Amino acid sequence: MKLKFFWAIILSLYIFSTLFNSTNARANDQLQVNLSITGNEKPDGNYSSLSSISVHVKADSNLMEEIIQNTPDYGPVLESWLKLGNKPPITGPKLIYRLNFYSPDSRSLYSTDIVFFARKYSVVSDNGQKRPVTEVVDETNIVIPVQTEVNGTYKLIISQGNKPIFVKNIVLEKDNTEKQAMTEKTTPTNEKINKPEKINNFSDFIPILFTIFGILLIVLSFFIIVLAIKKFPRKPEAKCPFCHKTLFDKDDTFCCYCGALLKPEKKQNNHENENA
Structure with missing residues (x-):
């Protein structure tokens, strides 16, 4: 009798582990990833600058149903205890993914875990009534601040264990039009320096009048000196x-x-x- 009970426990554990492993295996094909990149996008799909990357990850509903079915009930929880911000622990299987964002030199710029799970518990109100609650966490949104303008290929990888599930390459390269715009900005300034400015107000004439008056004063003084030398009596x-x-x-x-x-x-x- 004891031997049969022992084999029954082993068989149930095996079935539970196979279900969990199959859940993890099929999660590779049932993970939805949406990217929203903030930056200057070029016509070829590359970027001239990056500011942030929003990653929205959602698990498949059929996959989460299997997780909910294999999640045991935590037990009754007081409603006042939940109002304080407390949460019961994760009691069932969970999906854990790893998100990494690498720079062109393979340096990790951002890294975090993505966890999908379910909680089952009963809420007990003040009058003693129980209300079953199933809390499902099947999606998450992650914002990666980039704030870089270094050229190269950035990699966003979502993996489960050592197996990559989602890989996105983001190429950052400076646009030649930006350099042309910089040269076009500098050339008009040079033209402005070389071209004479138009005079619109009377106040703009004052420096010119002073300059002309100074030149006339110098010429007149020189002319007076020449006349004085000519009239000076000589032996x-x-x-x-x-x-x-x-x-x-x-x-x-x-x-x-x-x-x-x-x-x-x-x-x-x-x-x-x-x-x-």
């Missing part, structure tokens, strides 16, 4: 009749260069005055 020039060099003073008697007698009559008059 009459005299040249030596023998060496033809310019003398310092036309009243000199002898040449300061060759020593020749310049005015013999002046020397003769000086002698006559001395004799008298």
Whole structure:
């Protein structure tokens, strides 16, 4: 009798494990994944920049029904206990997935677990009435903040154990149009620098008027200086009749260069005055 009871327990455990394993095996084909990527998408499907990625994962309803059927009842729970935010533990089988988001250099940028499960329990109100409750968690929404502009291929992988179930490659590369736009932005600025600006207000004329007035003042002062130099009295020039060099003073008697007698009559008059 004991032997039959032992084999019955082993058989029930085997059936439960096979059901759970088949549930996990068929979960590979019954997982719905929807992506919503926030960024600048290019016409070829790649991106020039990324800001965030929203991943919505939902399990198949038939798969969750099997999980609910294999989930035992936790037992009665007071309604006041639930109002405090307490929850009964997960008492049945659950589906656990792993989400990883990798950078182009295979570095993990984001990682989290995705767990699908069911809870069964009875809520007991203050008057003693029981209400059966089945709480099902069969979908989740995950937001991955990216905030990167490094070029390369980013990978989003959802796996169960070591087996990948969902793989998404997101290619980030700079668009050439952005570089062209940058050059187009710089060229108009250069043209603005080279082109003269239009004058619309009278206040814009003031610097020009001051510049013209300064130039006229400089020209007038230069002209006055030239006239003053021309009107300045100069000593009459005299040249030596023998060496033809310019003398310092036309009243000199002898040449300061060759020593020749310049005015013999002046020397003769000086002698006559001395004799008298």
